[in-house]
Amino acid sequence: MGLALARKAVALGAIVHVIGRSQERLDAARLSIGDIVTHRADIGVEADVEALAVNIPHVDHLVCTAADLAFKPFAGTSNEDIERMLGGKFWGPIYLVRHLTKRLAKDGSVTFFSGAAAYKAIPGASIVAALNASLEGLARTLALELAPIRVNVISPGVVDSPVWDFLPGDARADTLGAIGAALPRGRVGTVDELADAGLFAISNGFMTGSVLQIDGGNNA
Numbered sequence: 001m002g003l004a005l006a007r008k009a010v011a012l013g014a015i016v017h018v019i020g021r022s023q024e025r026l027d028a029a030r031l032s033i034g035d036i037v038t039h040r041a042d043i044g045v046e047a048d049v050e051a052l053a054v055n056i057p058h059v060d061h062l063v064c065t066a067a068d069l070a071f072k073p074f075a076g077t078s079n080e081d082i083e084r085m086l087g088g089k090f091w092g093p094i095y096l097v098r099h100l101t102k103r104l105a106k107d108g109s110v111t112f113f114s115g116a117a118a119y120k121a122i123p124g125a126s127i128v129a130a131l132n133a134s135l136e137g138l139a140r141t142l143a144l145e146l147a148p149i150r151v152n153v154i155s156p157g158v159v160d161s162p163v164w165d166f167l168p169g170d171a172r173a174d175t176l177g178a179i180g181a182a183l184p185r186g187r188v189g190t191v192d193e194l195a196d197a198g199l200f201a202i203s204n205g206f207m208t209g210s211v212l213q214i215d216g217g218n219n220a
């Protein structure tokens with residue numbers, strides 16, 4: 001979703017900085033999109049974000065789509081699993097806001113990506129649900145504390161992105177097909193549909209403290 005949003009923002013003429021942990025994936029992003037600035041950093045490590053902030057003097061819009069999540073029954077979830085998940089989806093947004101808001105334009109915005117697990121319970125997603133919900137609480141409060149900077153959340157439902165690549169062979173298409181078939185829209189989402197939602201949050205000057213659910217009717 002982050003990559004799709006970066007591609008759309010570049011097409012609109014924005015100067016886009018893309019952050020990730022894997023140099024290989026950053027190089028691939030630069031090859032596929034072209035004109036972006038890439039930064040190798042783990043946003044769950046505060047020193048990485050501090051170093052990053054030094055190299056980005058001005059920010060109009062900050063978007064965080066990072067997540068590295070484990071779906072496991074609660075009883076089988078270790079503290080190590082939880083710590084790993086906290087990095088991208090909890091500490092990352094906090095460190096980015098802490099170190100980049102002083103560089104953010106007053107008419108700029110912050111957008112976090114949460115997820116539908118916060119609304120509709122799924123066995124195996126207890127920590128994911130907790131992290132998604134926590135981001136939404138964080139965003140609503142920051143919308144007051146950082147005002148007039150706008151702070152919003154996009155809450156995706158199931159979306160066909162590389163996050164599902166762990167499923168082998170036909171299992172990937174079969175699983176996404178079955179999940180999609182149970183939704184009012186009859187299919188899962190695309191990264192472009194979520195990127196469009198991200199662009200909307202960036203560009204709508206009256207939207208702040210909001211959660212936009214783009215989930216094919218998952219919560220209907």
Ligand SMILES: NC(=O)c1ccc[n+]([C@@H]2O[C@H](COP(=O)([O-])OP(=O)(O)OC[C@H]3O[C@@H](n4cnc5c(N)ncnc54)[C@H](OP(=O)(O)O)[C@@H]3O)[C@@H](O)[C@H]2O)c1
Nearest residue numbers: 001020021022042043066067088113115157158159161163
């Ligand atoms: N896809 C879905 O079905 C779905 C459903 C509900 C919610 N969501 C949420 O929507 C957001 C975007 O999902 P997606 O499907 O686009 O995920 P994705 O394809 O896995 O992309 C997530 C990106 O985050 C980066 N990342 C993870 N941890 C990081 C860290 N600590 N520091 C820096 N970069 C980090 C990863 O790059 P590196 O590994 O190279 O760092 C990866 O490129 C996530 O918050 C996800 O939880 C997704």
